[in-house]
Amino acid sequence: MFAMLTAPAFSLGLSLPATTAMALSAPSIAHLTGLDIAVIVVYFAMVMWIGYYLKSRANTSEEFFMAGREMTAWIAGLSFVSANLGSLELMGWAGSAYQYGILAAHWYWIGAIPAMLFLGIVMMPFYYVSKTHSVPGYLKLRYGQGSSTVAAISFAFMTILMSGVNMFSMALVMKVVLGWNITFSIVVSSLAVAAYVALGGLRSAIFNEVLQFVLIWGGALLVPILGMIDAGGWTGLKTRILHDFPGQDYLHMWRGLGHFHDNPMGVHWTGIIFGLGFAISFGYWTTDFLVVQRVLAANSLRSARMAPVIGSFFKMAVPFIVILPGLLALVVLHNPNGSLMHLVGENVVNAHPGMGLHSYNEVLPLMLVRYCGPGLLGLGITALIAGFMSGMAGNVSAFAAVWTYDIYQPMLRKNEPDEHYVAVGRWATVLGVVVSIGAAYLVMNAQGIMDYVQALFSFFIAPLLGAILMGMFWKRATKAGGFWGLLIGTVTSVGLWAWVHFDPAALRIVALSPDARDMAENMYRALWSLSITVIVTLVVSLFSKAKPESELNGLVYGATVLPKEEPVAFYKNELFWAAIAVVAFVILNVMFW
């Protein structure tokens, strides 16, 4: 969802009206054979088999909501990354790479890796030792019910809304790419997700996410491999880009970030490092329960710390199947007459129906069709469907846990037997999917909502990070400080967004430059709201009564006695692998400087 928060699929062009029009007017890009259909059917049969098989392993609330806290580091780590790797993210960022070049990889590297390592090495002990079942649950333990309720309700609302938006967008993509009926795509995929999550709970969602992760790689990896052969290797690709697009820098990540107008994204290095690399990225990867839930299901503290570290390596590799195809498309996609194909924004496609234009977001499907015949095409399409389903399963399983533990139990029915809450969780899963379908159709009929969904979600992330960081690392932070910090930080975020929305000239102040564009505004708005949250929490805490230190064990740095972990060989130690990840991260950034 973090990717969705900033994904170019929406913020840079995939507007609903345009896409709807395109879906209705354009012929489909690909045509599936019987073999392709068989590949897709086998996938659906497999996910249902897993859900049905795990039905008997989801009898208690700990099993249903936390997968019994039995996941190994590898399973939790792959699931952690997979829940984020939605199909719209794949297609949106491939389109972004086509449009802006390798600059898009910032969202996979500085926009993810430091935060994932920080979660694993620094924050995980507190989440794990406190035995919380959710992020709002941690807020309840640290700050009390008020902060927890604010976070739980906003998370539940946004999760379902995002799930619906993703569902509808995915159905539109299937319509554009394959000519499938929108309702058919929505109903089949969402019912499958509802069935396997309601049957097997989080364990089933996690197992399927690991399966889907393997499938995404199996289906998408062939495109960059064949594309690189087609383009003449990395050297050939660079030569052809420089020849075909003189004067445009598609191949450097940092060189053009000295000023907002030096790069097509309209961003500045301070925004990338502090806004994306800290406020947004840490906000998403360390406090969004959608991803944190997967790590909380680990079978030990060491596994919980290792899982995000393992995930960071795979996250670093994702640009190979997302960004590289976007770059390759610049030079290998040709029109039927042999001329170089130029993809355009959705608004241009919409303005010229019937001209055979393709949008940036169709990069991956176009590349699939270029290289993949029967069977392999079905595998690629299955990878896109798997990406969608893993993201949706993440949404509904996180929603079910937050609804049951943080809203239903404390506010509606306390002290019920355990099986009651499991039943509530199952129904919440089904209800979550049904409401998501409703949200999908709501978006279809009131398309202006789409423009605001990304902003809505971003309102909560950075303030939540501020509140949690202050609570986790400052013993003096109080219940009142946390509550008011979270509230005023959120109001600040909403206020800044509204200010720029109604007075675009305010961008000069909010994003520090009149040349800043949408992405830069998001980064600086997150930074401002995070700062305000921290300041308010600090000031209010100093004027209110703090909890005694004895009540902070397991919740706050310096007041927590961490359990002793058995010593292991260095190659099994999370610190060793985190150090390797840091080195790889630095090397990648230097290589593509």
Next chain:
Amino acid sequence: MTGTREIPIWFFIGVLLSIYGVMILGYGLWELATGHVANVVLAGLHAPVWWGALMLALGLFYLLRFRPGR
């Protein structure tokens, strides 16, 4: 938990990869045998053959390595 040993996820992955490997490799071999090659770029590389074979090999490895009762 029920007390019975759980089938690991890697086994399910092995099953899926094996099925896909057979389907895609089978199609690739049929292409080779009949000469009816799909109209895609770099069709001469016969990607279905080696990609299908790779999936089948990986699938069989996981299938055997993580089979229930092992």
